[in-house]
Ligand SMILES: Nc1ncnc2c1ncn2[C@@H]1O[C@H](COP(=O)(O)OP(=O)(O)O)[C@@H](O)[C@H]1O
């Protein structure tokens with residue numbers, strides 16, 4: 001019997017994924033899902049479908065999400081002006097209240113999407129299970145309000161959830177010794193969590209292709225960025241806004257045992273699957289100096 005070539009192609013694609021499935025089996029993958037890549041429901045659903053697939057083929061994904069754009073929208077709605085210093089939101093008491101409400105809302109919408117696809121998700125914040133204990137964070141000595149600097153991660157709740165086969169979805173709110181709530185940059189939260197659970201991979205899904213050497217010139221996309229070039233890039237004046245904390249966290253993660261760190265465009269449908277299950281270089285891979293090459297299936 002002659003088989004349709006399209007069906008054969010599908011089979012070949014599935015077989016191509018086999019070494020990657022073996023490589024990541026039972027391994028923890030932290031996906032930082034930025035608010036910038038949550039522009040519409042279809043986009044969100046595509047990202048969530050990818051994560052659900054990762055879970056169903058035997059990976060242990062953890063989602064850490066942001067929601068910066070949505071927080072800004074609500075801050076503006078109540079007549080206040082969103083303000084940022086070095087990519088971090090200046091968070092007074094009112095802004096803190098709004099941030100917590102909005103992030104919890106985003107959290108539950110992602111939980112519902114995962115549940116709808118037949119995988120059991122549990123949405124928590126950094127307060128649950130005392131996951132993210134903070135101090136107040138200063139930005140170059142400047143007080144920027146209730147912004148949290150993570151001083152301790154207690155990953156027990158995450159291991160418990162993973163062991164019971166739940167998919168943890170975390171929003172970046174922490175607490176201090178006086179039970180004060182803190183607004184944590186979601187990239188900081190994702191990196192600290194990836195380190196604490198010794199994740200195999202940390203993937204940042206954002207709204208740009210990756211890191212540009214010059215953000216005004218899209219031809220300057222950096223496909224591989226090694227740690228020894230990071231400082232130069234961070235000091236070049238060409239890294240701004242939310243990319244600053246993201247890159248600082250990539251550096252921190254790579255230097256502290258997370259071997260695969262990637263920034264990619266969450267607006268590209270199924271970018272996570274393409275990055276994990278194929279040998280294509282998507283976005284920007286952040287590598288330790290001396291490890292500067294794309295991964296082969298065996299290494300991935
Ligand atoms: N050199 C750069 N390369 C890529 N993006 C940059 C650069 N400098 C600043 N950015 C900005 O960083 C943004 C991504 O960070 P952010 O808005 O915080 O996203 P997320 O919500 O995913 O955390 C991009 O939309 C882009 O405008």
Ligand SMILES: CC(=O)N[C@@H](CCC(=O)OP(=O)(O)O)C(=O)O
Nearest residue numbers: 035066067068088089184185186
């Ligand atoms: C302190 C600080 O900046 N907190 C962030 C938390 C949300 C976040 O990081 O969301 P994205 O990942 O979508 O940027 C904020 O208030 O915007």
